[in-house]
Amino acid sequence: KAGVTQTPRYLIKTRGQQVTLSCSPISGHRSVSWYQQTPGQGLQFLFEYFSETQRNKGNFPGRFSGRQFSNSRSEMNVSTLELGDSALYLCATKEGPTNEKLFFGSGTQLSVL
């Protein structure tokens, strides 16, 4: 099986712009979670989607949003980018909400200038 695929691998944006990141889960995985990883804050949970519905949400402002499509692929969007949004954004997938084992993608490295 192919692993979790995140695109693009790297992004450079400027303040005020918006960005969309994509995550394609492992075949058969219907739960997709997003995490933000920074040197200062570590890994922080953004949100989880299952069957096209947001199931859980972390403590991030409304500028961070996401969605999931019928094929389980997910996108996350960040609007009005700030310098502090520079981070590695990781997508993690699993078969369903009660499964324990998360499979992570390699991430999208976002730099906001």
Added chain:
Amino acid sequence: AQSVTQLGSHVSVSEGALVLLRCNYSSSVPPYLFWYVQYPNQGLQLLLKYTSAATLVKGINGFEAEFKKSETSFHLTKPSAHMSDAAEYFCAVSSRSGGGADGLTFGKGTHLIIQP
């Protein structure tokens, strides 16, 4: 609320020596505990997990961890370090199977350095 504390942002050991990475957690309910490893420019990979079965958990690559409720700890060990073990290690806690409302709560990570 739950939290994870990893003692030591960097740990250095000699090749062949014992690896000990410390993790303490705080959880108001019986926890599910995990150790993940992250190699440079890669995502996280699950090493092992504790889900209320045996307190001594064996994982991949020779790693194991012991759940000690009285100490609220879940330290990761490996008897003999290998150069390929050099990576970032994350301890994580969840309030229930599959992740709680806040997903997995991760520690800040420990960078393991292996000296030749």
